Amino acid sequence: MLDRLLDRLEESQWWPKDKLQEYQFGQLRPLMQHASARVPYYARLFREHDLDPDQLLSPKTWYRLPLLTRSLVQEAGSDLHSSLLPEGHTPVSRQLTSGSTGSPVESLATPVTSLFWRAMTVRDHRWHGRDFSGKLASIHYTGSGVAEPPHGLTRPDWGTATRDIGQTGLGAVLSIFSTTAEQAAWLNECNPHYLVTYPSALKALAQHCEEQGHHLTNLRNIRTFGEVLDPSVRELCRRVWNVSVADTYSTVETGFLALQCSDHEHLHVMSEDVLMEVLDDDDRPCQPGETGRVVVTTLNNYAMPLLRYDIGDYAEVGEPCPCGRGLPVLKRVLGRSRNLFVLPGGDRVWPSLELSEETDLAQLPVRQYQIVQTSQELVEAFVVAHRSLTTEEESIASRAIQRAVRHSIPVKFHYVEAIPRSPTGKYEEFRSDLRSTSESAAPPA
Ligand SMILES: [Zn+2]
Known part of the structure; x- marks a missing residue:
């Protein structure tokens, strides 16, 4: 099965833009029908907006489908999960991810998404x-x-x-x-x-x-x-x-979005698996040289279809690639970045929270977070949540943060409305203000 798919991908990478688009909307037809019939979130969305899925299936009408934001995914929960899956799309596996913006969401994978x-x-x-x-x-x-x-x-x-x-x-x-x-x-x-x-x-x-x-x-x-x-x-x-x-x-919930060209340092979008839009502030498609929000539709995930999903990253659209591939070009991506934490003694560690389903962390009402090392003696956690954490919840979170940075350092909590991006547009999930050796060079604006 992998061999057959690889043969197909070998050909489709050279297809011109129109043929790729035609292929994508062809893939979307059965997926949209499935979403409308089997996924409560979409059944309701199509009904409330009086949308006929079939009429959205062209580059000219696709924009009418409302965007799916990360907070909508958090709110929808299992309403975004399919109630019944076609043959070949089971078993389903679950993963929890903080994604590009420190907002934990659950995602589902199937044998088809893992084949891609x-x-x-x-x-x-x-x-x-x-x-x-x-x-x-x-x-x-x-x-x-x-x-x-x-x-x-x-x-x-x-x-x-x-x-x-x-x-x-x-x-x-x-x-x-x-x-x-x-x-x-x-x-x-x-x-x-x-x-x-x-x-x-x-x-x-x-x-x-x-x-x-x-x-x-x-x-x-x-x-x-x-x-x-x-x-x-x-x-x-x-x-x-x-x-x-x-x-x-790539992201956990969408799979591969783009790979670096064989001949150039920019990336090619994996259009056989995702329909990617890069949109400006007015939700219009960006032209080459412009930077906008990355909005992704997964073409092969029937367990949890993500249609026009605003994943929280920004990207700059590139000109068509001289290599001849028709796959669209991203000049650069502004997504998640992180600094390493500095341990007493100066060695560095790559911090990561264990956001698995099994940890107590998954139960906390946190919508977004950022963890900042402000000194060798203190870590500060900035949290967006609909309520403050209880003392017990804070100690669960503290222990998880201490595991993430491999050091039993005190953690101070701050409750905030929103967490801003860095001046260069990157979202910093973990940041260390001890930047003696880990200063991050800003990409050209
Ligand atoms: Zn190329």
Whole structure:
């Protein structure tokens, strides 16, 4: 099944804009009918706005469908879940994510969405010419107690995404719950051909390796995900290891949204899986050179259809790509960014809250949050919620934050109306004001 999808994607990447759009609205027809019949939120929306789903299915009428915001997703809850699924779309798995703006939402995945996730992962490897016989190292969130330092985890292949396409080289995984120094030591030991990690962790690693003179002689290419990649990090990696970085743009609830072009540093939208609009303040489509809100429609998620979902990121639209692919171009994305926390002693850690369904954190009435390290002795949590947390809830949150930064530091809570973006438009979920080594370079305005 993966092979067939990959063959199709091989062709569709070269389709012209009109043909891609026609394909997308063709995919949307059965999805909209399904949403109207099986998803309470959409049944009500179509009824209240007197919308006939069939009449929305063209580039000229699509804008009539009201946008779905993150707070609407939070309010709708299971009303956005399908009551019955077509064959092949079960079993459903659930995930909780803070997304790009620190507003936790639940999302649902199916065998079809994970097939697309695997296919886009392989597409990314192929676009960037990665040799599948090489060794791939990944430093990412693994849950607690898995792939911990100093040894991490070695596995016989690159993981589930590439398992169906034949033999790959070894895979090595290290939990992001490790310090920058531990990551550098581990990488030095495993000496991989490819590295996959978050931009903020990569930046700290490259700085550390430059200071310590770690060369990683086998390294050929780095793949980043999950946060905004500053151009300065590309430069840093060229200087320290003489390798290029290929960025990806994905979210837990939508899957892959865009991948970096094989020949250029901008991104191509994954139009076979998502219909992406970039809209200005008046909800009109942005032209090349303009920056607007990213609004996404997932074409293959029948368990939790997201139609015109404003995910909370901003992007700049690019000109058509000289590589010849018809897939639309994003010049750059302004989404989530994060700073590493500085531990007493100066080592750095990549903070992450464990937002799984099983944690008590999932029960708290928090709509959005930002966690700021203001000194080596204090962390401040800014919270948007319809009520203040009780003392007990605050202590649950404090413990989770202390786990996230791997340090039992006092946490002070502030209740606020909204959490602003940084001056460069990025949303900072975790911020450290101790910026001696982790200053973030602003992308060109
Ligand atoms: Zn291109």
